[in-house]
Amino acid sequence: MSTDILERPETQDQDTDDAPDMFHYVRKEKIAESAVMGTFVVALCGETFPVTKSPKPGSPVCPQCKEIYESMQH
Template sequence: MRTQTIERTDTDERVDDGTDDDAPKFFHYVKKDKIAESAVMGTHVVALCGEVFPVTKAAKPGSPVCPDCKKIYEKLKK
């Protein structure tokens, strides 16, 4: 029995350079109860600033926040 090596020429050798092309520029404030629904069902959410989008990523601590959402949120807290 012999083992034969077959060379694949169709491999994809992408390197993760830490940049994510579909990463949002800012994370927005949206209603909590809509986040899971959007992530699972693909429905769109409306941020405090008015931006409409489907939830595709979760914000991590220290992530950049939309300045407009932040201003509106601060006014609502008062």
């Protein structure tokens, strides 16, 4: 399974920009479809969201997605 990291903006409190965006691992082949068509992708942790941005180096990653992804590498 091929995965990549994508953003899922945290929607708890959109009035402040204090909280960093959280990025999730999703299936790579679904990224373009979601970005173009607006369809939702499912992250490894189970979160569903439309693709809106690409991560920048050093961006925070969802701890659950990271743990699942790393367990798949072995």
